[in-house]
Amino acid sequence: MDGPHMPTVPECAPPTPPSPLTSLTPLTPLTSPTPPVPLGALLAREDLGLRRIAGPGDPEPVVHWVHTSEMADPYPYLLGGELLLSAGVQLADPDTYVARLVEAGAAALGFGVAPVYDTVPAGLVAACDRYGLPLVEVPPRTPFTAVARAVWQLMALARHHELRRVARAQQGLATAAARPDPVPAVLGQLASRLGGRAVLLAADGTELAAAGRPLSGPAARALGRLAAVVRPAAPDAPDAVRPKAPAPSPKAHTAASGSGEGRVAPPTGHTGPSAPDLPAAPGAKGVSAASDTADGTRLAAYAVGSRGLVLGLATPDREPGDHTVAGVAVVLLSLLTAPGQGGGSGRDAALVRLLLGADPAATAAELGGDRWTAVRARPGRGGTTPFATAALGAALGSPLVDPAPDGTVRVLLPRAVDDVPAQPGWVLGVGGPAGPGSLADSDTQAARALDTATAARRDVAVHRPGPLTALVPPAEAAAHARTLLAPLADAPALRETLRAWLSLHGSWDRTAAALGIHRNTVRQRIARCAALLGTPATRTSAAVPADLDDADVRAELWFALRSLP
Numbered sequence: 001m002d003g004p005h006m007p008t009v010p011e012c013a014p015p016t017p018p019s020p021l022t023s024l025t026p027l028t029p030l031t032s033p034t035p036p037v038p039l040g041a042l043l044a045r046e047d048l049g050l051r052r053i054a055g056p057g058d059p060e061p062v063v064h065w066v067h068t069s070e071m072a073d074p075y076p077y078l079l080g081g082e083l084l085l086s087a088g089v090q091l092a093d094p095d096t097y098v099a100r101l102v103e104a105g106a107a108a109l110g111f112g113v114a115p116v117y118d119t120v121p122a123g124l125v126a127a128c129d130r131y132g133l134p135l136v137e138v139p140p141r142t143p144f145t146a147v148a149r150a151v152w153q154l155m156a157l158a159r160h161h162e163l164r165r166v167a168r169a170q171q172g173l174a175t176a177a178a179r180p181d182p183v184p185a186v187l188g189q190l191a192s193r194l195g196g197r198a199v200l201l202a203a204d205g206t207e208l209a210a211a212g213r214p215l216s217g218p219a220a221r222a223l224g225r226l227a228a229v230v231r232p233a234a235p236d237a238p239d240a241v242r243p244k245a246p247a248p249s250p251k252a253h254t255a256a257s258g259s260g261e262g263r264v265a266p267p268t269g270h271t272g273p274s275a276p277d278l279p280a281a282p283g284a285k286g287v288s289a290a291s292d293t294a295d296g297t298r299l300a301a302y303a304v305g306s307r308g309l310v311l312g313l314a315t316p317d318r319e320p321g322d323h324t325v326a327g328v329a330v331v332l333l334s335l336l337t338a339p340g341q342g343g344g345s346g347r348d349a350a351l352v353r354l355l356l357g358a359d360p361a362a363t364a365a366e367l368g369g370d371r372w373t374a375v376r377a378r379p380g381r382g383g384t385t386p387f388a389t390a391a392l393g394a395a396l397g398s399p400l401v402d403p404a405p406d407g408t409v410r411v412l413l414p415r416a417v418d419d420v421p422a423q424p425g426w427v428l429g430v431g432g433p434a435g436p437g438s439l440a441d442s443d444t445q446a447a448r449a450l451d452t453a454t455a456a457r458r459d460v461a462v463h464r465p466g467p468l469t470a471l472v473p474p475a476e477a478a479a480h481a482r483t484l485l486a487p488l489a490d491a492p493a494l495r496e497t498l499r500a501w502l503s504l505h506g507s508w509d510r511t512a513a514a515l516g517i518h519r520n521t522v523r524q525r526i527a528r529c530a531a532l533l534g535t536p537a538t539r540t541s542a543a544v545p546a547d548l549d550d551a552d553v554r555a556e557l558w559f560a561l562r563s564l565p
Contacts, residue, residue: 006146012152035158035320036062036081037151039108039134045150048142050110054125054135055268061107066148073100080105083136083151085144087112098127108134110147162321169193169325176330186336187211190329194322195314196297200225200333203308215297215314222294225312229290253448289326291318302326305334319449360436371416374431374442376450378410378421380459388425395423408450410443422459429453481560487532493530499561502554533557 039061043050064081070089071077073096078084084106091097101109109128111120120137128135138147172193176185183200191198191212199210205224215223283335291300300313300323311330315322350363361370377392389409393401400412409426416433429450431442447464453461455473472480497515501522504510512519526548534545547553 012562032156035162036064036156037134037443038062038157041081042083042147042150043136043153048147048150049139050147051137051139053120053135053137054128055108056132057134060136063107063151066151068144068148068197071163072097075100075104078104078106081107083108083110083147085110085112085147087114087116088124089116091116091121091124094121094123094127095130098124098131098133102131102133104280106133108136110136110138110144112138112140112144114140135293158320162319165319166321166324166328169321170328173325173328173332177336182336183333184209184211186329186332190313190325193325194315195317196313199223199312199314200304200337201310201312203270216295216415218295219297219299219314222292223299223301223314226290226292226299227312230288230301230303230310237362244454280538289323300326302330304330305337307337309333309337354436363436370435371433372436372439373413373415373417373433374439374441374446375411375413375420376431376443376446377411377426378450378454379407380425380427392423392426396420410446411441414456419462420460427453427458428460432463432465475560477563478565481563484556484560485533487565488529491528491532494525494529495561498529501526502558502561506548506554 039052040057042048042063043052062081063083065079065083066085067074067078067082068085069077070086070416072090072092074084074086078101084101086109088111098109110115113119113126120135125135127133138144169189172189175187176182176189179185181334187198187200187209188211197210197212197215200208201224202208205227280320289300289302291298293299296316298315300315300318302311302313303309304311311326311333313322313326350358354360354363375396379388389403392409393399393411396411396413398411398413400414402410402412404410413420417430420428420430422428427450429446429448429452430447431444431446434442449461449463451473453459482489485495488498497511500514501507501511504514508519508522511522515522527545530545530548531543534543537539548557
């Protein structure tokens with residue numbers, strides 16, 4: 001019994017078919033890696049000669065893949081969405097056979113005429129009409145492999161069309177995002193590309209901007225319900241703690257379209273050809289996207305950013321690639337509506353008032369807080385890339401970045417920090433927290449900390465409050481002390497007496513007791529120190545001893561003595 005419709009690989013023995021079914025539950029097909037093909041496109045191929053002889057034509061069935069089987073019950077080996085090809089080798093009970101195919105979620109049945117049957121059995125035609133399964137007659141001249149090849153060709157063409165459509169939509173959305181009114185422009189471009197309506201909703205459900213065809217009342221209310229599903233419960237809640245919809249199991253039951261039940265779509269990062277609808281968890285919020293159908297309109301809602309904004313879409317149909325195009329729009333709208341972006345934001349207005357002479361303390365709250373931290377950065381030994389400056393600001397969490405011609409970068413953090421993490425390719429110095437009126441002090445501290453980190457070969461140095469001596473690097477302080485106390489370099493007894501006398505606030509008796517010498521000896525040594533540290537005599541003037549009663553002179557000598565080893 002050789003022929004074009006005979007299977008070339010023997011199959012396992014089929015299980016015992018169950019009893020005829022009285023009620024059927026259609027199954028949801030799994031998503032194929034390529035766009036599904038309308039059955040009508042396959043029937044339009046004149047070279048195949050296929051003809052539909054039973055089953056409904058509306059709605060148009062779609063084929064996700066092709067499978068050939070001559071088993072009496074192929075149900076266990078079907079994923080759903082197949083065009084099943086068979087020559088009826090083991091067709092015993094057409095009614096049970098078709099019922100099991102419908103239960104497995106098959107898209108259509110292709111029956112090969114010859115070599116087993118000269119015509120399609122009448123019982124099979126009646127069963128397909130009864131259960132609503134499209135039945136296609138495959139003529140003897142058309143091998144099953146030719147049908148499968150045609151399906152893959154149509155899928156490849158559909159995939160190519162989808163990629164071109166998505167690429168053009170991405171270009172259009174990017175161009176719209178660069179316009180002076182980017183948010184309405186992106187919505188307009190999105191509505192035009194998808195042939196429907198796009199709306200941006202605020203956290204309280206208020207319509208911020210919209211473009212495209214107006215919605216009917218039922219569709220608008222259904223879109224509002226979807227927005228409530230995807231809107232996060234807390235604007236800044238991390239994704240890890242938001243409720244997630246349960247994953248579907250293969251061959252799981254799906255409610256009929258138009259029931260009004262919300263459905264969760266894959267995350268916006270999904271780039272596959274088609275996005276299957278998944279049942280939403282009852283009452284779940286914070287999901288990334290959801291879809292539904294109302295009043296003959298396809299609805300979808302996507303969470304935008306972390307401020308509770310929602311992008312709502314309403315289209316007459318849902319085509320492959322729509323979800324990817326919407327995902328691009330979500331990314332652009334998230335960037336355009338992020339805090340501090342766009343004209344008229346609170347921070348921008350506060351900066352304008354500050355430049356026009358407003359009190360820094362009065363604008364502190366709108367600028368980001370009443371405590372700020374300055375950070376200075378210098379490229380490390382490996383250098384940086386042209387975009388490293390912007391990446392540094394993003395890593396530190398601030399858009400306020402000021403690159404200097406010498407390669408040093410200043411970053412202003414709108415918050416008080418105790419420390420910052422090391423950044424690859426950078427050496428960082430962190431100043432102390434300061435108010436808006438004292439930012440220069442924090443920047444000076446950051447500059448000193450950066451010098452300290454560079455000298456110590458550390459990735460990060462943080463300014464810590466300390467004595468005034470900590471403001472001068474120890475090596476520089478020691479060099480200055482050796483220069484100032486050079487006249488006493490060969491007189492260690494004078495240096496020790498001067499140190500003790502200054503530490504005891506100029507007390508002759510206490511200094512004498514501390515050193516174990518006579519108080520007159522103390523007076524003589526201090527007088528000698530004043531003479532040596534003073535201004536030497538010249539041809540035109542006499543020597544002037546140092547005024548050790550002056551607090552400034554005492555303080556400088558004390559710091560110098562403490563800086564010596």
